Amino acid sequence: MKTMMMMLQPRDPNTLFSGGGISFLSGNKNGRFSYGYSSFKGKRSSMEDFYETRISEVDGQMVAFFGVFDGHGGSRTAEYLKNHLFRNLSSHPEFFNNTKSAIVESFKQTDADYLKEASGQKDSGSTASTAVLLGNRLLVANVGDSRVVACISGSAVPLSIDHKPDRTDERERIEQAGGFVIWAGTWRVGGVLAVSRAFGNKVLKAYVVADPEIQEEEIDGVEFLIIASDGLWNVVSNEDAVALVQGITDAEAASRKLVQEAYSRGSSDNITCVIVRFDHSFASL
Template identity: 65%
Template sequence: MANSAMGMLAPLARDLQWKIFMRQKLMALMVKLLAFLEFLMVFLHNTFIALALYCIHATYAKRKFQDGGVANMIKSDYFNLTMQCLVLMIGYGHGGARAAEYVKQNLFSNLIRHPKFISDTKSAIADAYNHTDSEFLKSENNQNRDAGSTASTAILVGDRLLVANVGDSRAVICRGGNAIAVSRDHKPDQTDERRRIEDAGGFVMWAGTWRVGGVLAVSRAFGDRLLKQYVVADPEIQEEKVDSSLEFLILASDGLWDVVSNEEAVSMIKPIQDAEEAANRLMQEAYQRGSSDNITCVVVRFLSNQGASSHSNSG
């Protein structure tokens, strides 16, 4: 009787062992599959970015940089609005090239690797700017205490254009034929900036121009260890909808904007369809007007407006 019962239970036990074995195998397979899917998502995300970087015609021109101007060079035809995302960055260094080079090498990667880059882009931008700043200060080990850099970043995610700015590099768009500033220059004499600096224990004084502590002519920047308590790297972020009324974007350092107004810049390059030619035109005009500063300039034309423009010219 006992032998008979054991004989009946043996197949059930083997079946149970088989099920446990198969479940373990399935779980191991699921873990591998999830890891592969995670890798695939990261790969596709980075691929979208890489693809986007080849769907734009932009350029920057410069004279010999004494203080390390920064730009992400991206060159192709025109930006295709069906692409997932695009990141452009320019910056301008002061007190040597170290800070500008660090921002160039790290801000872009800190941004696109942020876990919320797509889901909460504004938060990712703010985190990336501040993280880049703090890591630069750690890396310097009290050297180059006056090295700093401005930065303006234009990020396109779907139909949203987000422009982040620290310092006095500026972003201007042409929408419906009109010049619109989509960033604000951070200057120490602005009421809110001056109040923030003074609340932190600093001061603003005139020394040829308004300066933080009588030294620095911008109120926000990367680096600037000696003034860090007052000169923050918190970006101001503005958002614009990308639609058929958005014609082009200009990102440029203060060497351009010191001598060319937003309206003049837009009017000057509106008829120029080639973005590289447009950027060079702005550069030439700035130097003809006596700009003695190094200049970084990027022009981006949006594909959605090209058809309308060509149509209008042919009519």
């Protein structure tokens, strides 16, 4: 039987909403971890960020899924990802045997399912920055410009690379598909979209794909993770983010600290942050 814990999205987006928990992973002697999340509408008129923190039993193993989904053109795509992406991934037949392939296929299938269901939503889209904890494996998958940064040996290590239209490889991919990238206040696909990969965005789908880039690390080498929307990263560097919360052992308090710091530095976007902190001392107890 599968069991899962789901966190509710804030009902009042004008309020900074936060929470967290503690859990364990199967098959990892250092599998105790804590997590915290904070989300704030900030200076935007509407809230388009969503997040997910899900601890599930999958085929008898405890697995953790964390994600931040930054919507654009409305919140519908981001909300859809919150409700469907990890469910699709955990039910993929190759989830344990070929996890990376399962992630890629689940991302693509979720995007296709959304486009069919939301046929009238031509401009709505979303990023997805996710982390899957499986045994001693940490698998980070990213689409768009939300970002995952790890603290490893005291240093900030990016585990994802933003999908921006001015990335040389991304621009070449878009142009080879028949699209174009131009400057319109910032570099944009088709003069419209400031990210080069996303879920949704039906009109630009031939160029703006939902294919994730994946990076894997061993959990034993990671002190903590920061998963956040660009409302944080636009004003706080990777190094600053890690330094600001390195001494805060409460993951929820750390996530609140980063959201509040981004707002105080003038972030003009929605701000959402998830922090996962690993307790490597637990194995020696």
